[in-house]
Amino acid sequence: MGRTGYILYNRKERKSREMYYDINLDNIDINAAPPTEESARQYYFMAKCREWVKDFEQKQGRLPRSCVVNMGCQMNARDSEKLSGILETIGYELTEDENADFVIFNTCTVRDNANQRVYGRLGHLNSLKKKNPHMKIALCGCMMQEHSVIEKIRKSYRFVDLIFGTHNIYKFAELLTVMFESRDMVVDVWKDTDQIVENLPVERKYPFKSGINIMFGCNNFCSYCIVPYVRGRERSRNPEDILAEIRRLVSEGVVEVMLLGQNVNSYGRNLARPMTFAGLLREVEKIEGLERIRFMTSHPKDLSDELIQVMKESKKICRHLHLPLQSGSTRILEAMNRRYTKEQYLALALKIREEIPDIALTTDIIVGFPGEKPEDVEETIDVIRQVQYDNAFTFIYSKRTGTPAAAMENQVPEDVVKEGFDKVLKVVQDTARNRVALLEGQVQKALVEEVNQQDPSLITGRLSNNTIVHFKGDGSLIGQIVPVYLKECHGFYYLGEIRDESCAQ
Numbered sequence: 386m387g388r389t390g391y392i393l394y395n396r397k398e399r400k401s402r403e404m405y406y407d408i409n410l411d412n413i414d415i416n417a418a419p420p421t422e423e424s425a426r427q428y429y430f431m432a433k434c435r436e437w438v439k440d441f442e443q444k445q446g447r448l449p450r451s452c453v454v455n456m457g458c459q460m461n462a463r464d465s466e467k468l469s470g471i472l473e474t475i476g477y478e479l480t481e482d483e484n485a486d487f488v489i490f491n492t493c494t495v496r497d498n499a500n501q502r503v504y505g506r507l508g509h510l511n512s513l514k515k516k517n518p519h520m521k522i523a524l525c526g527c528m529m530q531e532h533s534v535i536e537k538i539r540k541s542y543r544f545v546d547l548i549f550g551t552h553n554i555y556k557f558a559e560l561l562t563v564m565f566e567s568r569d570m571v572v573d574v575w576k577d578t579d580q581i582v583e584n585l586p587v588e589r590k591y592p593f594k595s596g597i598n599i600m601f602g603c604n605n606f607c608s609y610c611i612v613p614y615v616r617g618r619e620r621s622r623n624p625e626d627i628l629a630e631i632r633r634l635v636s637e638g639v640v641e642v643m644l645l646g647q648n649v650n651s652y653g654r655n656l657a658r659p660m661t662f663a664g665l666l667r668e669v670e671k672i673e674g675l676e677r678i679r680f681m682t683s684h685p686k687d688l689s690d691e692l693i694q695v696m697k698e699s700k701k702i703c704r705h706l707h708l709p710l711q712s713g714s715t716r717i718l719e720a721m722n723r724r725y726t727k728e729q730y731l732a733l734a735l736k737i738r739e740e741i742p743d744i745a746l747t748t749d750i751i752v753g754f755p756g757e758k759p760e761d762v763e764e765t766i767d768v769i770r771q772v773q774y775d776n777a778f779t780f781i782y783s784k785r786t787g788t789p790a791a792a793m794e795n796q797v798p799e800d801v802v803k804e805g806f807d808k809v810l811k812v813v814q815d816t817a818r819n820r821v822a823l824l825e826g827q828v829q830k831a832l833v834e835e836v837n838q839q840d841p842s843l844i845t846g847r848l849s850n851n852t853i854v855h856f857k858g859d860g861s862l863i864g865q866i867v868p869v870y871l872k873e874c875h876g877f878y879y880l881g882e883i884r885d886e887s888c889a890q
């Protein structure tokens with residue numbers, strides 16, 4: 386066993402943990418028994434998988450290609466980056482083309498339409514697999530935590546090679562070795578886990594910005610929502626691990642981070658040494674070289690005055706807060722188990738607007754929750770009018786088997802839902818248009834994210850408040866924060882001009 390192999394087993398020493406990033410797979414003895422310590426174990430299996438990749442390369446005269454398809458929220462997107470990191474480490478070439486040698490769908494099941502999309506796309510993969518004898522297909526993510534889904538795939542989608550869930554994603558390398566050695570479908574889905582495995586490789590989509598998991602799971606059990614069932618109980622990462630990860634990312638050129646959790650406001654409660662989310666933000670703020678901090682999502686019931694204060698004083702926390710409302714009717718909020726009233730939500734939103742006037746507030750709204758009446762929809766519309774959201778994601782209620790709301794008898798007929806939905810959407814669009822236009826004529830800093838796809842003479846940047854601006858420039862500015870004059874508002878985005886003068890935000 387090589388020297389690095391030895392260090393791998395010594396996880397108790399901080400120094401050795403940081404060395405994971407410099408691991409040389411060549412130094413791992415794959416003929417020895419697999420280590421029991423989890424990160425070391427996964428690097429061992431990466432080394433094993435790499436042998437398989439080398440063998441493929443020798444026989445085919447090319448590297449195998451893999452395609453990771455993310456179908457869910459930011460948390461899923463971050464998981465997809467972890468899957469890509471492992472695939473790249475073992476030697477796969479990454480591609481966005483599903484006509485590849487290994488395709489993995491990282492699924493979402495928050496609403497039924499997300500679910501149905503997977504089945505549709507699997508049909509297409511099957512036709513590709515018939516033409517490529519090397520092709521392997523894997524499914525993972527939230528949808529795989531549902532028993533009925535696994536049954537359906539076992540029965541009707543037998544060409545799938547590997548299925549795993551959200552709790553054992555850190556076992557990906559190990560599961561790949563099982564898949565390579567097996568001729569049958571490999572299924573490994575866990576009910577829950579209390580493990581948080583640090584220091585596995587990650588392949589980031591953007592070099593200049595990154596999501597960071599600060600916690601996993603959810604304890605809130607909103608009555609419509611499947612997430613607590615498929616993501617398990619809330620677990621916070623240690624602040625030292627989060628800060629070390631951000632410092633490392635900053636040293637690699639990241640200027641903006643998005644702290645991720647289903648309810649970041651309850652961060653740190655279950656740590657051995659409890660810490661508030663506001664306390665964590667204060668520490669993140671101190672990281673030199675980091676320019677922007679975002680976070681997602683904030684449950685209104687847990688949003689503290691301390692957080693408002695930290696946001697107000699911060700130079701780095703972006704002027705954007707996503708504050709899901711779900712419904713403006715206290716009666717429906719109670720049935721949803723949201724644990725705030727219309728009045729409490731309004732008081733909170735208005736307090737935030739007063740303390741931080743330039744903040745953009747966005748939200749999520751569900752229309753058609755069981756028992757919702759037109760009067761309830763009017764209450765939702767009233768909140769939208771009062772808060773004046775900068776943007777709102779409006780969803781039609783989707784019945785998720787196993788949630789308390791699915792068993793409620795007073796499900797709303799489709800046509801009534803549609804009518805309410807259209808009404809809400811119209812108000813959202815009207816108010817958002819007014820809010821977004823407020824910055825016209827100002828100079829604001831934008832983080833340049835990409836060359837515009839429709840017009841390559843333009844580049845696209847994101848303002849602190851999350852609004853998009855397109856302006857003349859070239860790709861060399863990607864990843865830089867530049868001042869932009871916001872010349873014309875076009876509904877939800879701006880057309881602007883780059884400026885060299887200094888500006889406020």
Ligand code: SAH
Pocket residue numbers: 495496609610611612646647648682683684709711749750751780781782783784785
């Ligand atoms: N943890 C986050 C949201 C995660 S899911 C939060 O609490 O804000 C993202 C959004 O999907 C939710 O805010 C909700 O608006 C929507 N959603 C969740 N379950 C849904 C369902 N069964 N039907 C329709 N929309 C749903």
Ligand code: SF4
Pocket residue numbers: 603604605606607610611612613647648684
């Ligand atoms: Fe779902 Fe509610 Fe948890 Fe958000 S807070 S993930 S809506 S249960």
Ligand code: F3S
Pocket residue numbers: 456457458459460461492493494495527528612615616
């Ligand atoms: Fe979907 Fe899972 Fe996220 S259900 S919304 S991918 S946590």
